[in-house]
Amino acid sequence: MNILTTCKATGVVFAFLLLSCEAADRCNANEALPTPAYAEIEYHDRYLDPQWRPSIEPGMTLYVSPEREPGNETPADGSKQNPFTDLNKVRDHLRDYRKASGLPPGGVEVVLRPGRYKFEQPVVFGKIDSGTAKSPVIFRAERKGSVVFTAGESVDLKAAKVASGADLDRLKPSAHGAVMVLSIPASQQSLLSEYRRPRQISLDGNLLTLAQWPNLGYCHIDDIFDQGPTTRWLKPGEKPVPGSLDAPNGARFDTVETLSPLVQKEFARTRSMQVEGYFHNDWYFQREPVGMIRDGVVQLMQHTRYGVANKIKSIPRRVRLVNVLAELDEPGEWYYDADDARLYFWPTEGFDRRSSTLALLWSEHPAILQLKDVSYTVFRDIVFEDTGRAAVTIQSGEACLLSGCTFRNGAQRGVSIDGGLRHGITGCEFHDLESAFSMRGGDFKTLERCYHHATNNEVHSCRRRGYGVMGMNGVGMYFAHNLVHDMNGALSFNAVDTLMEFNEFYNIGYEMGDFNVAYCGANWHMMNNVLRFNFVHHLFEPGGHPIFGFRNDDGGMGLQMFGNVFYRSGRGAAQFQGPLNSFRNNITMKSGHMWWTNKSAITADEVAAEWKGLERFGRDLPHGDKGDNIYLLEQMLGKNGWNRPPWSEEFPKLGQAIALNPFAQTFCVVADNYVNEVRVPFHVHGGSGTVEGMESRKTGRVTDLPKSGHFELPEKIGWEAFVDVKKLDFTFREDFPTPKGFQPIPFDQIGLKTDASRPEPVDRSYRARVYQRFKDERGGRYDAESINARYRLMAN
Secondary structure (H helix, E strand, O other), X not given: OOHHHHHHHHOOOOHHHOXXXXXXXXXXXXXXXXXXXXXXXXXXXXXXXXXXXXXXXXXXXXXXXXXXXXXOOOOOOOOOOOOEOOHHHHHHHHHHHHHHHOOOOOOEEEEEOOEEXXXXXXXXXXXXXXXXXXXXXXXXXXXXXXXXXEOOEEEOOOOOEEOOHHHHHHOOHHHOOOOEEEEOOHHHHHHHHOOOOOOEEEEOOEEOEEOEEOOOOOEEEEEEEEOOOEOOOOOOOOOOOOOOOXXXXXXXXXXXXXXXXXXXXXXXXXXXXXXXXXXXXXXXXXXXXXXXXXXXXXXXXXXEOOOOOOOOOOXXXXXXXXXXXXXXXXXXXXXXXOOXXXXXXXXXXXXXXXXXXXXXXOOOOOOOEEEEOOEEEEEEOOEEEEEOOOOEEEEOOEXXXXXXXXXXXXOOEEEEXXXXXXXXXXXXXXXXXXXXXXXXXXXXXXXXXXXXXXXXXXXXXXXXOEEEEEEEEEEOOEEEOOEEEEEOEEEEEEEEOOEEEOOEEEEEOOOOOOEEEEEEEOOOOOOOEEEEOOEEEEEOOOOOOOEEEEEEEOOOOOEEEEOOEEEEEOOEEEEEOOOOOEEEOOEEEEEOEEEEEEOOOOOHHHHHHHHHHHHHEOOOEOOOOOOOHHHHHHHHHOOOHHHOOOHXXXXXXXXXXXXXXXXXXXXXXXXXXXXXXXXXXXXXXXOOOOHHHHOOOOEOOHHXXXXXXXXXXXXXXXXXXXXXXXXXXXXXXXXXXXXXXXXXXXXXXOOOOXXXXXXOOOXXXXXXXXXXXXXXXXXXXXXXHHHHHHHHHHHO
8 A cells, every 4th residue: 555645545645744755764654464363253253162051951940039928938948839039049059959869950040039138148158059060050031121120228218307497508499399318217227428439319210419519510610729738640659638627728719600699508517528520631620519609609628639729721620419308400300418317318210108118228238149169050031229339249159140130220330240251241331330340250360261241231321421331350261242332331351362353442432532442551561452343432521632433541561452333422432652552453433533643752762761751760750650661561561571471482572672762653553444534544643641741733744753663554445335324323235345355344243243142133223322322412522511412321
């Protein structure tokens, strides 16, 4: 491919790239590239083959019901007529059965009758409770979605009354006659009073919102009178000066929007409000206690990580007050007065004191199901709601499976997998949680693979902002056919040899900046992580720092992006600036850029200066802080471990990149890509990675990229290539000639799929609705009204 004819084909003049003979030489555009192993569809077989698929012909069936039939005095034995009413009893019964005769061929199926199962204490399964590959233990709902496991602390609603008397002076007039008040018994008061990690409340299966100002989005910082003390750049052993309610020392600011006098009056009484939002950087959401409110000026109680500073010209700093009774002004909000031990709430539709259920959730509540060293066990088609730290935890063991379950209304995470081999989450739905799930496994030093998998799940409407709504940490994991949408957090991973394919992401990160739907960064050990055949669409950055689809941040290595489709994916498709990354065979449409990178050290003097810069760790910054790359690598692999087996055998280029230049795009490849309506496919950013630097308009040039890489500008592909853009169907038309050297993308396989965990046919008509919903919206500028409309979209 000739770089000059490529530019002509795109119809765009890339003057800033200096398309000279020197530039063409730097791009190595005429060198033949070998086809990577991950280009072949069969590449995923080694992730699929280890997945355990349980038997569906059990040798024994037991039954469980949430309650006994009236008048049945026969001892429960697990039969259909006399089911157990306690999961612990089932577990213990199976333990006795194993001792007597072992598990039957085909295993055991435990059928859960419809109803709500209340768990005061977790059910703990151990190694003794395991099934085997041919005799698994399967717990399943009799009908999908008919069984609910709940751990919330129930509150008696019979004494709830409409707010009256002195309470009306604390509420807005619009809330009079609607807000209910309920005294909380002493035994439950501690579940609501801790301010740093606010509890959650569920009413009739709906999470309520802690009363806040404003109800949607944020108010905007106006004048900053004091940025306050910070913690990000403390030297080793240095501690911040603490603040307190009696002597606050945090940042002081006022807001563009007028703060209600009721709020100031309330703070003088309760002194228990918090401020949350984006104080300094658009990638860092935080919550801090208020120390004082006076004459419309808010002072934080103590230090923040970065300080409060409005350094981004294109987007204001934005915050909101939470835990504010004076702002309890719409259905679905709540507030707890710790001094009076009274709960205020505006009920949701259908509320009835006699039949409605209200549950308190708190972060420290243990998981409902705890599997420790358990193997070959399945939980299917169960709803987990009103949970605490997690709904399910899996530690060690092998081949445990969560299939077709729903995880909703949780104080923290849905599922946590820590260690073991071949555990899976498949066909599940996660929503209204802090985060969805995490998977950890394998061994970085020995490169032992765990083959955990998360497949065919839908994740949406989770509360965490930023990375970690889904987290993967380890070696040899598989993330595929997942649908992720409508929230401000997404996937982060610290992994080696992990495959992420056939996933769909949309409407994510719209209130943030410097965000990506699949993110890793700052690590040199992350070799051979492959993101292929994914669909990323309708990402709308609010302005400020850019949003892209995929990113290997802060000089991270080893991310391979192949065969992905990006449509209206924020500022662009992908970002990376470190070695051994690649971006090949992708299609990017209606975005500012295809690939964004940073001007990095490529001369001998520049590289030497970067090595010298590492000396600041342990002197100016603590060892192990972000950027202390050699130290972190040695802590994981041992001294020079990247040049010894198994690392030197599996990933020999890591040692070569470190020896040559680990601070730039060494051994990177950008090739065989296609664009449509992309303004500047290559963007070499000339500013630093600081807040001010990201605002810089400086750009680099192709000559700023290392000669060790292979960098080709993309060719153009027209809309006529695709089946139906308005339905977001980017399958190639049958009569469209595949561009030379471009491997067709199996677009029809992207997203959720029909299988044993999700047996109903998959309906993709939502894509046409998404297209229509956002066809007139534009990102890249801050617009509070359009951003707030997306919160309503999530709520619906």
